[in-house]
Amino acid sequence: WCRSDDEDRYDDERFEAPADFDGPVASRSCTDVIFAGLMLLCWGAMTAIGVYGIINGDYRAVLYPMDYDGNVCGTNFGNGTDMTNYTKIVYINNFAGGVCVEECPKVEDLVDVRTLLTYNGVYQGDGAVLPADYVNVADYSYVDNVLTCDDTLCNTDPDVSWTRIGISKGFGYAFYALDTYEVLEVRCMSNPSAISKLKTIIQVDNDPLDIDAWSSTQDFISNLYGDMFQARNYIFLFGILGAMGVGFVYAQLLRFQPLLGLMIWGSVLASITIIIGLGVVCYRYASEWKAEDPPVRTNYDIQGTFIFSYVLFGLGAIIIFLTIFLRKQIMLAMACVREAARAIGSMPLIVLFPVVQTAGFLVFAILWLIYAVYLASTGDISEMELPVDAVVTVREFKFDEFTRYCGWYLIFIFFWTIAFIQAIGEIVISMSVAKWYFTRDKWEVGSGTVLKSICESMRYHLGTAAFGSFIIAVTKIIRLMVAKAQKTARDMNNKIGEALLCCCQCCLWCFEKVVKFLNKNAYIQTAIFGTPFCRSAREAFGLITRNAGKIASITYVSGIVLFVGKFFISCLTTGAAYLVINREMGEDLYSIGGPCALIFIMSYFIGDMFLDIFDMSTTTVLHCFVADEEMFDGDECYAEGKLRDWLDDFEENERKIVARID
Secondary structure, eight states, X not given: OOSOGXXXXXXXXXXXXXXXXXXXXXXXXXXXXXXXXXXXXXXXXXHHHHHHHHHHOOTHHHHSOBOTTSOXXXXXXXXXXXXXXXXXXXXXXXXXXXXXXXSOOOOTTSXXXXXXXXXXXXXXXXXXXXXXXXXXXXXXXXXXXXXXXXTTTTOOOTTTGGGSTTTGGGTSSEEEEXXXXXXXXXXXXXXXXXXXXXXXXXXXXTEEOOOHHHHHHHHHHHXXXXXXHHTHHHHHIIIIIIHHHHHHHHHHHHTSHHHHHHHXXXXXXXXXXXXXXXXXXXXXXXXXXXXXXXOOSOHHHHHHHHHHHHHHHHHHHHHHHHHHHTHHHHHHHXXXXXXXXXXXXXXXXXXXXXXXXXXXXXXXXXXXXXXXXXXXXXXXXXXEEOSSSSOOEEEEEEOOXXXXXXXXXXXXXXXXXXXXXXXXXXXXXXXXXXXXXXXXXXXXXXXXXXXHHHHHHHHHOHHHHHHHHHHHHHHHHHHXXXXXXXXXXXXXXXXXXXXXXXXXXXXHHHHHHHHHXXXXXXHHHHHHHOOOHHHHHHHHHHHHHHTHHHHHHHHHHHHHHHHHHHHHHHHHHHHHHHHHHHHHHGGGSSXXXXXXXXXXXXHHHHHHHXXXXXXXXXXXXXXXXXXXXXXXXXXXOOOOHHHHHHHHHHHHHHHHHHHHHO
16 A cells, blocks of 8 residues: 555565564664774864964964064064054055054044055144044054155145055055044954045045945945944844744744644745835835935935845745745645654654754864964965055965965865764754654654664764765865865956866756765665665665655755745844844944844854754655655555655646646
8 A cells, every 4th residue: 555556566676674674773783984983083183283283373363463564463473573552453555454553543534634544653744634643553663664654655635645655546555544443352444434435535637536446345344344243232132042042933833733734834924924024114214215305325225225125025926926836745745844743743852952963063163263273373474565666565474385285174174074963963863753753653752762863873873974974075175176276267367267167166066965965865774774874875866766756846845845944034033133223223334234134144044953853854754754665565554644645645646647648
């Protein structure tokens, strides 16, 4: 009854149940031990690199800003000058050449074009408004051949100053006195309003000078960071705490059978409502801004908000049509999610396993970051001469070949460890759900099953997780190398090379997706039968091939259903954040879009952390079912009524459609 008669011709390819099969094998042995040992050796090598960096480097060279002479502000480390009292940096040019100061300069009128901040302190021309001590700059008179200003090199007349050697269109050794704000307590960034006012003052031949080429990127980054810094409390509140609360509640509600259908369909409809609702809100705000007299917002902001509202309306319409056309498939996928929810409901402890994974990731990430920072600080400080008329220099780090190789190795081990942590989680979840599926009496399964699965996975299958994650890490590091080559080709304006590398990047991306999908199913095979990675991958590939239509359709649609859940968590969190931030501090921000975008990204990944349990559980249930079909007949099958009925109805409908076509 579990399989159709026309499938019997494939019996020679199908799974055969091991003797006395009663669920995932109890007698296991360690799998892929070589890769487990290799991972331990690689962690040891990472530690050795970290120790090398700690001995030979100084973290302050990376975490604190460096001035144009190679001194690290706020420390006595660098080129030999004690800058302990000068803890902040003000940048003078677009090559990150700057000077250390005690406090970030404040200019009440935003800008004084007759006052310049230079590599050798403050220079003032006729008509300067600010006092000479408006900022306390470190003493740079000791620097060999220090660059200084005079009436010729640094003429402060706004009609000519921009092109003089001292300023050199933002690439010289002097710049106008601007109002600044503090970033990360060590960097002084130009106030965007001061930049805007400066554009209206600087002129050449009585025409406004177009300085967007040098200021647009700085404006964008400064505005974005400034908005995020201003709204940091709301970002933490909604992006982390709010998203965790919504994600946890959503995951818990999915466990209850009566609420499952309501949650899924409610999430679909709520996501549509939130998207269209945000579009209405944006359209209303844009209309109000357009009607203001005198206008408060720029035309760019108004038009951008209108366009964003139209995009939201279009996205909402697309989701509505997809929901209508895929309604039967959504109901089919709900059967798999329902069984996964039953399994999770029987083992509530499994919901907390992502917290354990996150803790493991944080421990590794902190250790890795320490090693990476110290390694980055082992470079040599070198002098770089700027391509301008005057001999303007800045300092930069140069790394030898050994340090560069170590850096690439740290990136590789980061990719491998992250994939390894994810793989362990997938094996634990799949083993727990497989034990639940292949148990006749579901009441025997509980949170103890999760603890036992954790112990067995850690004892027997660390090597399998290391093997699968190693392939992912190799693919990622190759993609990163290709991306670096793409940048080189772009810098060289090599269009043919750039196109070829883009094709390679696309192929590698597809390959990575295929490997991740195959790995996931291989881990399920390992969880059920205790086989090594290669054999598990081969068996999983065969199972997928023989049931391609069934697995593809349900995997795709169940993925959409879970994506809707993640999207709903993100939309709800971001929508609430938008309303609160706009009400409390909307006038104080350059744009609410930056903080809201960050909140959306953070809440999506947090929602993904919780709903990945359902994703892996659903995949395991489907994998177990198709294996169950192949191994057993009739009442011997472990599949229970609801899932079996849904799949049988789906196959019957497919046969009717095929018959009509024929």
